Amino acid sequence: MGTRELMTIPARKGRAARLTKGQAIKIINTHGLQVVDTWCFSSEELTEFMSMEHIRPTLGKIFPTKGDELYTNRRRPILFFEEDTSPGIHDTIMAACDDYRYGLLGCKEYHDNCTDNLHAAMRQIGLRAPETPSPLNLWMNIPVDPKGKTSWGEPLSKPGDYVVLRAHMDCVVAMSCCPQDILPINGKEGKPTEAHYELVD
Numbered sequence: 014m015g016t017r018e019l020m021t022i023p024a025r026k027g028r029a030a031r032l033t034k035g036q037a038i039k040i041i042n043t044h045g046l047q048v049v050d051t052w053c054f055s056s057e058e059l060t061e062f063m064s065m066e067h068i069r070p071t072l073g074k075i076f077p078t079k080g081d082e083l084y085t086n087r088r089r090p091i092l093f094f095e096e097d098t099s100p101g102i103h104d105t106i107m108a109a110c111d112d113y114r115y116g117l118l119g120c121k122e123y124h125d126n127c128t129d130n131l132h133a134a135m136r137q138i139g140l141r142a143p144e145t146p147s148p149l150n151l152w153m154n155i156p157v158d159p160k161g162k163t164s165w166g167e168p169l170s171k172p173g174d175y176v177v178l179r180a181h182m183d184c185v186v187a188m189s190c191c192p193q194d195i196l197p198i199n200g201k202e203g204k205p206t207e208a209h210y211e212l213v214d
Contacts, residue, residue, distance in 0.1 A: 022190045022210060024190050024206050027131055027134035027188060027189035028187070028210070029185055030185070032212065034181065034183050035179070035180065036179070036180050037214075041209040042170045042173070043206065044208075046199055046202075049150075049190060050131070051148055052146055054187070055091065062085060062086060063092060066086075081094045082094070082181075083178070089181075090181045095178065096175070098175055098176075103151050104155045109126070109131065112126055114126065119195075125192035152169075
């Protein structure tokens with residue numbers, strides 16, 4: 014597996030990368046407790062994108078694991094979940110955080126958020142995301158009890174855990190190191206950190 018340059022997703026910020034069909038991206042939870050909101054858009058038409066609402070009924074479960082296909086809003090596979098060294102707890106339920114969300118959590122001033130990080134990351138590579146799809150929240154632990162109630166768990170991943178997602182089509186993967194520092198989703202310390210990624214053949 015050929016390896017390219019290791020790239021940084023800065024703490025509280027986002028980055029995006031172009032993948033060609035057959036290429037893969039390795040996303041690394043460098044410090045172990047960082048949630049990385051992840052999106053994928055078709056390069057041919059950005060209005061086709063990886064869709065949590067379409068993945069859940071197709072897979073018949075609420076989060077994907079190694080060996081699963083990840084589908085678009087047109088029900089086509091866009092990524093293959095090729096590797097996962099973590100316990101495999103990821104989230105497809107929660108929408109990306111935004112400034113409105115932090116307002117509801119009591120913030121009086123602007124707070125970094127994954128929605129703005131997505132759009133900034135796409136602009137950095139000369140693209141404009143047509144909307145903010147619900148992301149695949151890598152390493153985000155949202156326990157669901159038998160009555161359907163959700164709670165905010167801490168990540169179960171460890172430093173250096175990674176996932177590998179392989180492209181079924183030319184696409185753009187965008188990632189945000191979630192800046193959540195009020196709830197414990199990035200660990201009980203509430204300290205967002207950087208993560209890393211690399212493109213692999």
